[in-house]
Amino acid sequence: MIEPTEKTPSEIPSAAACAEAAAWIARLHGEDRTAQVEAGFQRWLTASPEHQAAFEMANDIWESTDQLPKPPTPAFVRWPRAGLVVTLPRALAVAVAIAIAAIGVSLYSRDAGLATRVGEQRNLTLEDGTRISMNTASRVHVRYDRTARRVELDEGEAYFEVAKRPEWPFIVTAGGKQVVARGTAFVVRRDGDSLAVTLVEGKVIVGPARESVAAAGAGIPLVPGQRLTFAAHEQPKLDRPPLERVTAWQRGQIVMDHTRLADAVAEMNRYSRVTLKIEELQARQAEITGIFRVGDSESFALAVAQTYHLEVADRDGQIVLSGLPRNSGGDANKK
Numbered sequence: 238m239i240e241p242t243e244k245t246p247s248e249i250p251s252a253a254a255c256a257e258a259a260a261w262i263a264r265l266h267g268e269d270r271t272a273q274v275e276a277g278f279q280r281w282l283t284a285s286p287e288h289q290a291a292f293e294m295a296n297d298i299w300e301s302t303d304q305l306p307k308p309p310t311p312a313f314v315r316w317p318r319a320g321l322v323v324t325l326p327r328a329l330a331v332a333v334a335i336a337i338a339a340i341g342v343s344l345y346s347r348d349a350g351l352a353t354r355v356g357e358q359r360n361l362t363l364e365d366g367t368r369i370s371m372n373t374a375s376r377v378h379v380r381y382d383r384t385a386r387r388v389e390l391d392e393g394e395a396y397f398e399v400a401k402r403p404e405w406p407f408i409v410t411a412g413g414k415q416v417v418a419r420g421t422a423f424v425v426r427r428d429g430d431s432l433a434v435t436l437v438e439g440k441v442i443v444g445p446a447r448e449s450v451a452a453a454g455a456g457i458p459l460v461p462g463q464r465l466t467f468a469a470h471e472q473p474k475l476d477r478p479p480l481e482r483v484t485a486w487q488r489g490q491i492v493m494d495h496t497r498l499a500d501a502v503a504e505m506n507r508y509s510r511v512t513l514k515i516e517e518l519q520a521r522q523a524e525i526t527g528i529f530r531v532g533d534s535e536s537f538a539l540a541v542a543q544t545y546h547l548e549v550a551d552r553d554g555q556i557v558l559s560g561l562p563r564n565s566g567g568d569a570n571k572k
Contacts, residue, residue, distance in 0.1 A: 434465045513538060
């Protein structure tokens with residue numbers, strides 16, 4: 238199985254360009270290869286960056302087809318080492334395989350991945366038995382090959398229960414970092430430029446994202462209960478939050494413990510399209526302690542308003558908290 242390298246949409250050639258590249262592979266490796274064919278190929282190759290990207294993709298697939306002999310090739314293209322000339326029927330057969338694989342790569346790269354909507358949670362079981370619980374507004378891409386099991390977290394939060402395969406590393410990439418595990422459970426959360434990895438059980442190593450599996454062992458090892466947080470322009474932070482609070486979303490809960498109201502509102506807004514808004518700046522510093530239901534923004538607002546004597550209003554589809562807090566207790570517990 239040939240695994241694609243992730244590309245941005247601007248770098249992905251069209252299916253038509255992939256098919257043309259496959260046809261050129263066949264002609265260049267066929268018996269009718271002439272100087273005129275090579276000149277035509279050069280003109281096609283230099284006509285657009287998309288042609289170059291398509292040919293590079295097709296050529297990588299050709300190189301990966303080790304069972305086929307490889308012919309001598311000109312210096313202007315990065316080709317395999319010299320070998321026997323491939324007959325035209327065989328070259329065409331390979332070209333068809335290249336076209337199918339290249340188009341598949343294009344479609345795979347454009348795939349939206351596995352995603353959850355705002356307020357939605359989803360449980361998945363991968364082909365190796367690994368289980369992923371995806372939190373609200375999250376997106377992952379799964380890419381397994383012979384050397385590693387790879388998952389990319391584009392956004393949101395996911396809990397991973399990795400099937401134990403010591404010889405087959407499990408690598409989660411997010412925000413330029415990677416988490417390497419072989420059989421363990423951990424949570425990865427990505428909020429914009431912020432990334433947090435919390436180890437529940439087992440062992441993981443967190444470090445810079447790398448394509449090489451051989452270099453995947455470099456980084457910061459975590460032990461159960463530790464959380465490693467990365468934020469823009471800050472040093473990585475290592476702490477030990479209560480695990481029941483980190484994983485509360487799996488039980489449909491959000492746990493606040495002396496949390497600033499501004500942060501509490503941001504957390505509640507992750508789970509609902511009916512967003513909360515704090516009107517006065519002074520109220521944002523009030524502290525909230527309690528357990529709340531995910532997505533239940535209205536009950537949260539009423540509990541906060543009762544605790545701090547604030548006003549609650551519905552304005553343009555938003556729940557607005559207004560007024561100045563008049564109670565420093567901050568206990569708005571809602572079970």
